[in-house]
Structures are given as C-alpha cells and as structure tokens.
Amino acid sequence: MRFKDKCDAWGLPNDPIDFSAIVCNLPLYLEGLWVTVQLVVMALAIGLILAVPVALLASSRSIWIKALPKAFIYFFRGTPLLVQMFLIYYGFGQFEAIRESFLWPIFREAYWCALIAFTLNTAGYTAEMLRGAIEQTPFGEIEAAKACGMSGALIYRQIILPSAFRRALPAYGNEVIFMLHGSAVAGVITIIDLFGAARIVNSRYFVPFESYITAGLFYLIMTFALIWLFKRLEHRWHAYLRPRET
Amino acid sequence: MFDLHGYFPFILKGMAVTVQVALFSLFIAVVLGMLGAVAKLSKSRVAQVIAGFYTTIIRGVPDLVLMMIIFFGGQLVVNNISESLGWGYVDISPFIAGTLTIGFIFGAYMAETFRGGILAVSRGEIEAGYAFGMTAKQVFFRITLPAMVRHALPAFGNNWMVLVKATALVSVIGLQDMVYNANQAGGTTRQPFTFLLVVALLYLLITGISDVALRWADRKFSVGVRRA
Numbered sequence: 001m002r003f004k005d006k007c008d009a010w011g012l013p014n015d016p017i018d019f020s021a022i023v024c025n026l027p028l029y030l031e032g033l034w035v036t037v038q039l040v041v042m043a044l045a046i047g048l049i050l051a052v053p054v055a056l057l058a059s060s061r062s063i064w065i066k067a068l069p070k071a072f073i074y075f076f077r078g079t080p081l082l083v084q085m086f087l088i089y090y091g092f093g094q095f096e097a098i099r100e101s102f103l104w105p106i107f108r109e110a111y112w113c114a115l116i117a118f119t120l121n122t123a124g125y126t127a128e129m130l131r132g133a134i135e136q137t138p139f140g141e142i143e144a145a146k147a148c149g150m151s152g153a154l155i156y157r158q159i160i161l162p163s164a165f166r167r168a169l170p171a172y173g174n175e176v177i178f179m180l181h182g183s184a185v186a187g188v189i190t191i192i193d194l195f196g197a198a199r200i201v202n203s204r205y206f207v208p209f210e211s212y213i214t215a216g217l218f219y220l221i222m223t224f225a226l227i228w229l230f231k232r233l234e235h236r237w238h239a240y241l242r243p244r245e246t
Numbered sequence: 247m248f249d250l251h252g253y254f255p256f257i258l259k260g261m262a263v264t265v266q267v268a269l270f271s272l273f274i275a276v277v278l279g280m281l282g283a284v285a286k287l288s289k290s291r292v293a294q295v296i297a298g299f300y301t302t303i304i305r306g307v308p309d310l311v312l313m314m315i316i317f318f319g320g321q322l323v324v325n326n327i328s329e330s331l332g333w334g335y336v337d338i339s340p341f342i343a344g345t346l347t348i349g350f351i352f353g354a355y356m357a358e359t360f361r362g363g364i365l366a367v368s369r370g371e372i373e374a375g376y377a378f379g380m381t382a383k384q385v386f387f388r389i390t391l392p393a394m395v396r397h398a399l400p401a402f403g404n405n406w407m408v409l410v411k412a413t414a415l416v417s418v419i420g421l422q423d424m425v426y427n428a429n430q431a432g433g434t435t436r437q438p439f440t441f442l443l444v445v446a447l448l449y450l451l452i453t454g455i456s457d458v459a460l461r462w463a464d465r466k467f468s469v470g471v472r473r474a
Contacts, residue, residue, distance in 0.1 A: 078453050079446040080414035083425060087446065090432065091439030181308035188310075188418055195311060208318030216307040216315065223306040 021205040022214050025197070032197030033218055039111075039193065040183050043118035044176060050123040055130035056156070069127065076124025081182045084121055089113035089189050114186040122179050129171045133164035166237050173230035177223055184219075194218055250440070253431040257441065260424030261448055267345050267413045267423065268452075272406065274349025279356025286361050297357065304354035310415050312351055317343040317419045344416035348409060355405050363398030364390060396467040403460040407453055414449075424448060 022029075058069040076084065092098050092107045106112045137160050145155045187195030198215035202208050250257075285297035304312070321338045328336045367390050375385040417426035428445040432438030 075446070075450070078450045080411040080425070080449060082414040082417070083442055083446050083449065086425070086429065087439060087442045090429070091442050094437055094439040184308040184310040185415075195308070198311070198314070202314075202318065208322060209315065212311050212315045212319070216311045219308055219311060220303070220306040 019210050019214075021201060021207050022210050025201050028192070028197045028200065029194065029214060029218065032192050032194040032215075035191065035196075036180075036183055036186075036193040039115055039118060039186060039191075040176075040180050043115060043122055043183075044179060046119045047122035047179075048126055050119070051126035051130055052161075054123060054127035055134060058127060058131045059134045073124050073128050073131075076121050077128060081117065081121050082185045082188070085114055085117035085185055085189065088117050110186075110189045110191050114183075114189060114191055118179065118183060118186075121182070122175065125175050125178070126172065129168045129175065130164055133168040134160060136167060137163060169230070169234055169237055173226070173234075176230070177226055180222060180226065181219065249437075250431075250444070251435050251437075253435065253441070254444075256427050256431055257424055257444060257448070260422055260427035260445075263341075263421065264410075264413050264423045264425075265452070267341065267348065267416055267421070268410050270345045271348035271352065271413070272409060274346065275352035275356045275405075275409065278349065278353025279360050282353060282357025283360035283364060286357065287364060301354040301357050304351055309348070309351050309412050310418065313344065313347040313415055313419060316347045316350070320346075340416060340419045340421035343419060344413075344421050348412055348416075351412070352405055352409050355408075356402070359398050359401040359405060360394065362401065363394035363396075366397035367393045396464075396471070399460070399464050399467060403456070403464075406456060406460070410452055410456070411449065 054069045054072060058066050058073060060066045088107065089110060092113075098104060098107060141159055141163065142155060145159045150158065183193065184195040186193045187197075187199055190196070192200065194215050198211045201211040201214075205211075282297045282300060285293040286301075288294065317338065317340065320343060324336050324338060328334065371389055371393055372385055375389040380388065413423060414425045417423050417429070420426070424445050425442075428441040429438070432441040435441075
C-alpha cells in the first residue's frame with residue numbers, strides 16, 4: 001500500500017505502540033510547533049520590553065512609586081498561568097464595557113488572549129529578576145560613574161542596566177525555558193499549538209502515548225537548544241568573569 | 247462585583263482538593279527527590295545514569311504533556327495489564343493521575359535541590375561522624391540529612407511555590423479542584439471573571455501562608471548559624 005493510502009485507511013491501532021498516526025499527522029505537529037514558537041517568542045520579546053520599566057519602578061526607594069509595580073509582580077508570580085489565561089479569555093467577556101468596545105475582537109480570540117497572558121506573566125517574572133539584579137549593583141560602580149560626572153539617566157543607561165542584564169542572564173535562561181513549557185496551556189483553550197496538535201491526534205485515534213510523547217520530544221529538543229544557546233550567551237557576556245587563559 | 251451567589255463553599259471545596267493534591271504530590275516529590283539525590287551522588291554508575299536520565303527528561307518536557315502521558319497512557323497500560331489478568335476495566339481517577347504526575351515531576355526538581363544541599367554539608371561534620379564509629383547509614387540519617395535541610399530549604403521553598411501553581415493543571419484532566427469549580431460556577435452565573443479572580447486570590451493566600459511557614463522553618467533550621 002502506498003503511504004498516502006495507508007494514512008487514509010488508518011483505523012484504530014492494533015500494535016501496542018504504533019507511530020503511523022503520528023507520521024500521517026506530522027504536518028499538524030509542525031503547524032503546532034510554529035504556533036508555539038510564535039507565541040513564546042512574541043511573549044518573551046514584549047514581556048522583556050515591559051519588564052524593564054516595571055523593574056526600574058519596583059527598585060525605587062519611594063513606597064508610592066514601587067507599590068503598583070510590586071503588586072503587578074506579586075500577582076503574576078503568585079498565581080498559575082492557567083488561571084491568568086482563563087481570566088483574560090473567559091473572564092473579560094463578563095464585562096459589557098469590554099464586549100462592546102473596539103477591544104472585543106482581540107479578547108474574543110483565544111490566540112490573542114493566550115499571548116496577552118503569557119506576555120504579562122513573563123513580564124512579571126522577568127521584572128522580579130531584573131529588580132533583584134538592579135538592587136545588587138555594587139556601590140562602587142555607581143560612585144565611580146558619579147565621580148566621572150555622569151547624570152542619573154546616563155548612569156542607568158550605561159552602568160546599572162548593562163551590568164544588571166549580565167547578572168540576570170542565567171536566571172533569564174531558566175525563565176525562557178519555563179515560558180516554553182508554560183505555553184503548553186494554550187492548547188487548553190482551543191489553540192492548535194504543539195500541545196493542541198497532540199490533543200487532536202490523541203482524540204482522533206486514541207494513541208495517548210505516541211501523540212503526547214511526540215509533542216514531548218519536540219519540547220525536549222527545543223529545551224536543549226535553548227540551554228545550549230544560553231550557555232553560548234553566558235560564555236560571551238560573562239567573558240570578563242572567566243579566569244584568564246595562559 | 248463579589249456577589250458569589252452562594253458558590254463560595256463550592257470554591258472552598260475545590261480549594262481543599264487543590265491543597266490535598268499539593269500535599270500528596272509534595273510527599274511523593276520529596277521521596278523521589280531523596281532517592282534521586284542519593285542515586286546521583288552514589289558510586290554506582292547505573293544509579294547515576296538512571297537518575298540523570300530522570301531529572302533531564304522531566305525537566306525538559308512541559309508538566310501538562312507529562313500529565314497527559316501519565317493520565318491517558320497510564321490508563322491504557324493499567325487496563326492492558328488488568329485485561330490480561332482477567333480483571334476487567336480499571337478506571338484511573340484524575341486525583342491519582344494528577345498527584346502522581348506532579349509528584350513525579352517535582353521529584354526531579356527536588357533531586358537537584360537535595361543533591362545541592364547534601365554537597366553543601368561540610369566535609370568535617372561527616373568525617374567527625376565516621377570518627378565516632380558511626381556506620382554510613384547512621385552518618386547519613388544523623389548527620390548529613392539534618393544538616394542538609396538548612397542548605398536545601400530556600401530552593402525547596404521555591405519548588406513548593408511552583409508546585410502549588412502546577413496543581414491548577416489537574417483541572418484540565420477533569421479533577422474538581424478550585425480552578426475547575428470556578429469555571430463551573432463562572433459558567434452557571436455568567437460571572438467567570440469574578441470566580442477566577444477569587445481563585446487567583448486564594449492561590450495568593452496559599453503561597454502567602456507557605457511563605458510565613460518557610461521563613462519560620464528557615465529560622466528554626468539556621469539556629470546557631472552566624473549571619474551577616
């Protein structure tokens with residue numbers, strides 16, 4: 001039988017482990033993979049941009065300035081991503097004002113709701129690690145910058161933020177992997193990401209092991225790629241911390 | 247806005263399930279984590295490889311995917327076994343699947359935490375134990391284990407906080423935890439936001455209480471340690 005016919009004639013599996021359903025649905029998995037990559041990359045990029053001002057405000061000495069960013073961080077780090085996503089996707093429809101506003105086409109779509117939830121979630125986590133890194137800046141660096149006659153904004157731009165980013169890099173690598181794994185919840189609200197693809201294949205053919213293990217392998221490969229990437233980045237950005245080679 | 251139409255006890259019932267799942271899976275995670283840490287530090291090459299495989303694979307795959315593999319796949323395996331034994335259909339409850347999965351996943355994280363804690367115990371304390379004529383087992387349970395708690399506690403606390411949040415995923419496999427109940431109540435009353443917000447606040451309550459308890463434990467286990 002030709003491959004195509006075999007895929008069309010595919011019924012319930014006879015063997016205990018049968019990967020033919022997976023092979024036939026590989027395009028679906030690849031589509032899902034693409035959606036996962038999109039969601040994660042966009043959420044991380046926008047989340048990082050949001051995190052910087054939040055972290056700067058949260059590291060302020062004034063209680064009035066830091067109250068709101070701290071509350072933001074506390075909420076998004078303290079509650080499950082699944083609940084945050086549900087709050088936006090299912091929850092926002094409760095309000096007449098949102099349903100009738102121009103924003104409704106966005107909040108009606110599962111894709112955008114998941115993206116917003118992921119973005120705010122990663123912004124919360126990233127802001128907290130940046131805040132920690134900013135507050136750990138050695139006094140000497142700031143004093144030296146002041147002695148050189150730098151202004152406040154210039155000190156932040158040239159001294160505090162670059163060194164804070166460096167120090168936060170290992171923790172940020174973990175956050176990126178955490179976001180990749182967390183993004184699987186998108187499949188719960190009908191989005192066909194990698195997890196959603198596995199869900200569809202499983203419900204169509206009832207091959208729980210094969211369908212989810214395939215998705216798991218994709219996630220595993222991406223995780224290893226990210227670990228490798230961050231090792232390279234650390235090698236470069238932390239070059240000044242390495243013992244000198246003789 | 248916080249008119250819950252008498253559904254609050256229903257949510258609290260779900261919260262009890264959430265807390266149960268969290269505590270049972272913490273127990274499994276601690277047992278597996280201890281085994282994993284001891285295996286990683288053991289001299290046996292086989293134990294090292296198995297433990298290394300376990301911690302790497304688990305930490306590389308999303309918890310939701312693992313939960314599905316164990317819930318649906320475990321169902322299939324158990325039924326195949328019971329069928330060949332002539333027992334008929336066995337149903338795996340979402341509670342057991344959820345608890346096992348979360349315990350299994352966080353066992354891998356705990357293994358790393360405990361391994362770090364054990365390595366941080368000063369060599370002199372362990373040597374002193376041997377010098378007193380204790381056996382390896384006695385040294386482990388009387389010296390290494392109590393002394394490693396202090397070093398492992400901060401990371402243990404982080405793992406627990408992440409674990410609590412991971413319990414929300416059991417609602418996906420149909421266990422009636424507080425997220426599941428909130429979706430139900432939210433659907434009936436057409437106030438999903440209200441109920442989900444209540445659940446979010448209850449999660450903050452659980453993590454808040456845990457934070458206080460962990461700080462207390464940290465003080466207790468660090469008695470006699472000089473701090474800057």
